[in-house]
Amino acid sequence: MPDPEFKSCIIIGAGPAGMTAALYLNRFHREVTVLDAGNSRARWIPQTHNCPGFPDGLSGCELLERLRTQAEQYGTKVTQATASRLEHVDGGYRVTDTQGGQYYGRTVLLATGVEDVLPPEPWAEEAINCGAMRLCVICDGYEVSDDDLAVFGSLRTAFEHAKFMRTYSATVTLVQSDNEQVDTQLQQSAKDLGIALMKKPHDLRFDGQRCGFIDTLGKRRDFDTIYPVLGSRSQATLAIALGASVDEENKLVVTEKQMTSIDGLYAIGDVVSALSQISVAVGHAAVAATAIHNVLPRNPR
Numbered sequence: 001m002p003d004p005e006f007k008s009c010i011i012i013g014a015g016p017a018g019m020t021a022a023l024y025l026n027r028f029h030r031e032v033t034v035l036d037a038g039n040s041r042a043r044w045i046p047q048t049h050n051c052p053g054f055p056d057g058l059s060g061c062e063l064l065e066r067l068r069t070q071a072e073q074y075g076t077k078v079t080q081a082t083a084s085r086l087e088h089v090d091g092g093y094r095v096t097d098t099q100g101g102q103y104y105g106r107t108v109l110l111a112t113g114v115e116d117v118l119p120p121e122p123w124a125e126e127a128i129n130c131g132a133m134r135l136c137v138i139c140d141g142y143e144v145s146d147d148d149l150a151v152f153g154s155l156r157t158a159f160e161h162a163k164f165m166r167t168y169s170a171t172v173t174l175v176q177s178d179n180e181q182v183d184t185q186l187q188q189s190a191k192d193l194g195i196a197l198m199k200k201p202h203d204l205r206f207d208g209q210r211c212g213f214i215d216t217l218g219k220r221r222d223f224d225t226i227y228p229v230l231g232s233r234s235q236a237t238l239a240i241a242l243g244a245s246v247d248e249e250n251k252l253v254v255t256e257k258q259m260t261s262i263d264g265l266y267a268i269g270d271v272v273s274a275l276s277q278i279s280v281a282v283g284h285a286a287v288a289a290t291a292i293h294n295v296l297p298r299n300p301r
């Protein structure tokens, strides 16, 4: 069998993090392979207003398209594939996809993000599209300032989020997704902070415009916006299988150059133990791509 052709880097994931890294590496005259399963969280952003440089906002899908167009101008090609195995081989790494395709790289950059846990309702994505349900208060809390807001999750987690949400509105209700008993201390704190408490409701509804809950007495309470805080699943399994260090949420721990605890394996964006934001993801990408360029043998013209 002929020797495999090693690219400078295999980038797994083509969200904002992966596409920015591809752009940088191609502009360093490096050849990369980009594999993507096509499920960027950014596709769910109806309109982002905190993405620097877009004063009128833009949708997540448009952002992804723009990032791809920009990287393609410098030679990036995205292969639609799901990476299922990552191994060390002589000279670098081999990545295998679910169809058996194999890719070789001197380095690997994981930009695989996280997967949000949504309420298991068939209308969940529709409610996100119209802003009745939102997932990230840092992203879009400003847009719902002074609205009637609910945060839905387990008592302790949701309470922390409810406190944060008071920055945006005086009307914040914590709706429990669990049955934990509210102790007197939490009850008092909620009262002091102006956070209303609702016991685990019977049902969660969406009428095409707003979400609401049916409480334990059968009464319906609608909100302008609800924020479920049911957690997320980190997409770090490929790195974990190689023994990479992770935090308590299974997010990858990296150095200041974005390298994981495994030599030559870098990670950027939401899959990393850091704030999950587009501007953070693209910042990580610039740092990692430059570090990768600098550790590889020089490529003079």
Ligand SMILES: Cc1cc2nc3c(=O)[nH]c(=O)nc-3n(C[C@H](O)[C@H](O)[C@H](O)COP(=O)(O)OP(=O)(O)OC[C@H]3O[C@@H](n4cnc5c(N)ncnc54)[C@H](O)[C@@H]3O)c2cc1C
Residues within 6 Å of the ligand: 012, 013, 014, 015, 016, 017, 018, 035, 036, 037, 038, 039, 040, 041, 042, 043, 044, 045, 046, 047, 048, 049, 050, 051, 081, 082, 083, 084, 111, 112, 113, 114, 116, 128, 134, 135, 136, 139, 140, 235, 268, 269, 270, 271, 276, 277, 278, 279, 281
């Ligand atoms: C509703 C919503 C609104 C948001 N609003 C904002 C906002 O206004 N501002 C902001 O800054 N952030 C916002 N965010 C967060 C933002 O979307 C993320 O921070 C950003 O998308 C992270 O980029 P990423 O490239 O790390 O991950 P992602 O964009 O999630 O991309 C990861 C990619 O990796 C692929 N992948 C995963 N595993 C594999 C595999 N094994 N093989 C191949 N490919 C794989 C996925 O399919 C995906 O395409 C929002 C998120 C949501 C859900």
